[in-house]
Amino acid sequence: MKVYFKTFGCRTNIYDTELLKSYVKNYEITNDEGVADIIVVNSCTVTNGADSGVRNYINSMRNSGKKVILTGCGAVSKGDELFKSSAIFGVLGASNKSKIDEMLGKSEPFYELGDLNFIDKNIVSNYENHTKAFIKIQEGCDFACSYCIIPSVRGFSRSIDEDIILKEAKTLASNGYSEIVLTGTNIGSYGKGVGTSLGRLVAHLGKINGIKRIRLGSIEPSQIDESFREILHEPWLEKHLHIALQHTSQQMLTIMNRRNRALRDLDLFCELSSMGFALGTDFIVGHPGETPQIWNEAIENFNKFPLTHIHAFIFSPRNGTKSATIPMDVDSQIAKERLKTLQNIVAQNNLKFRQNNADRPLDVLVEKQSNGDIYEGWDQYYNKIKIKSSKNIAKEWVYITDYEIMQESNYAQI
Numbered sequence: 001m002k003v004y005f006k007t008f009g010c011r012t013n014i015y016d017t018e019l020l021k022s023y024v025k026n027y028e029i030t031n032d033e034g035v036a037d038i039i040v041v042n043s044c045t046v047t048n049g050a051d052s053g054v055r056n057y058i059n060s061m062r063n064s065g066k067k068v069i070l071t072g073c074g075a076v077s078k079g080d081e082l083f084k085s086s087a088i089f090g091v092l093g094a095s096n097k098s099k100i101d102e103m104l105g106k107s108e109p110f111y112e113l114g115d116l117n118f119i120d121k122n123i124v125s126n127y128e129n130h131t132k133a134f135i136k137i138q139e140g141c142d143f144a145c146s147y148c149i150i151p152s153v154r155g156f157s158r159s160i161d162e163d164i165i166l167k168e169a170k171t172l173a174s175n176g177y178s179e180i181v182l183t184g185t186n187i188g189s190y191g192k193g194v195g196t197s198l199g200r201l202v203a204h205l206g207k208i209n210g211i212k213r214i215r216l217g218s219i220e221p222s223q224i225d226e227s228f229r230e231i232l233h234e235p236w237l238e239k240h241l242h243i244a245l246q247h248t249s250q251q252m253l254t255i256m257n258r259r260n261r262a263l264r265d266l267d268l269f270c271e272l273s274s275m276g277f278a279l280g281t282d283f284i285v286g287h288p289g290e291t292p293q294i295w296n297e298a299i300e301n302f303n304k305f306p307l308t309h310i311h312a313f314i315f316s317p318r319n320g321t322k323s324a325t326i327p328m329d330v331d332s333q334i335a336k337e338r339l340k341t342l343q344n345i346v347a348q349n350n351l352k353f354r355q356n357n358a359d360r361p362l363d364v365l366v367e368k369q370s371n372g373d374i375y376e377g378w379d380q381y382y383n384k385i386k387i388k389s390s391k392n393i394a395k396e397w398v399y400i401t402d403y404e405i406m407q408e409s410n411y412a413q414i
Contacts, residue, residue, distance in 0.1 A: 379410070
């Protein structure tokens with residue numbers, strides 16, 4: 001019997017899929033869904049679009065006669081509905097990862113949702129088809145942002161034991177992974193209640209032989225404490241930080257029940273920019289209550305932020321959240337225009353950032369061969385670079401001093 005894993009969503013799901021694979025003993029894992037007997041769907045439910053993508057995929061696999069098992073965030077939010085409609089054969093909650101081998105062999109449909117208090121004990125030692133390695137350091141979130149469903153499907157914040165994380169990082173480094181990406185639901189809360197912090201953890205990871213670069217997932221402005229500031233000048237810390245703002249109007253941040261404060265955020269971003277960091281953020285447009293006055297305030301503030309990267313998206317109401325109870329009052333076309341405005345501003349900021357730093361060498365981990373003798377990688381500022389090379393440089397580190405700056409990315413020949 002062959003099993004295919006289909007992963008939707010974030011880096012945490014990428015990690016969880018590898019962890020699920022580590023528990024599979026009596027089945028053959030295949031990379032070809034066409035020959036698979038069983039499809040395990042690791043789902044995302046962060047937006048309506050994510051739910052639709054998962055549902056469409058499930059329907060296509062079911063129609064082809066394959067047994068479909070649902071896990072991930074969508075197992076909590078949509079598992080009951082999909083199971084009762086017989087769209088899926090089984091539901092496997094995240095706390096039941098270790099049971100997957102048993103569940104794959106079930107002859108009768110099953111619904112094993114488990115709980116939201118688990119801490120993963122196994123570690124991931126290898127990533128197929130990935131140049132860098134992901135390490136999940138915590139699970140869940142204690143924030144109560146009015147638009148977000150994730151705390152209800154991932155649970156409250158809890159941290160994975162540091163010894164397990166360090167063991168995992170050492171194993172991955174010994175297996176040839178020199179860049180690691182720390183992921184989780186809310187990684188800035190790492191160590192809460194157990195006497196440590198994200199900064200202290202990263203400082204310990206940076207001492208491991210073989211690790212050349214550490215990249216962080218999204219953190220909150222309020223979570224940059226003194227222990228984190230102590231690692232900002234370390235050479236192994238990527239010179240790019242993704243700090244979630246979600247909005248730059250203080251009125252909207254209040255409506256969203258966010259903990260950050262717009263003007264305090266601006267001071268933080270300017271400080272980090274002066275230290276040479278490229279800076280990214282998340283931003284939601286079209287949230288209920290985003291009046292023209294609030295939007296104008298947001299744009300005025302947004303233009304002051306030294307942002308070089310952005311993950312912006314249009315508000316999507318999620319059942320069970322406070323925001324879903326507020327009447328939608330932003331026209332969809334206006335929301336699209338606002339989204340494009342933000343993206344255009346940041347695209348120009350990114351170009352200026354690269355132009356202003358043109359004298360700085362780039363330390364690039366080449367990820368893949370994209371077309372013929374063209375390779376793609378990411379530098380220390382999390383900017384893409386295309387490299388022309390007659391030699392196969394995939395999965396290698398390349399130090400580049402001479403490159404051309406283009407609108408979409410940098411370009412070099414070696």
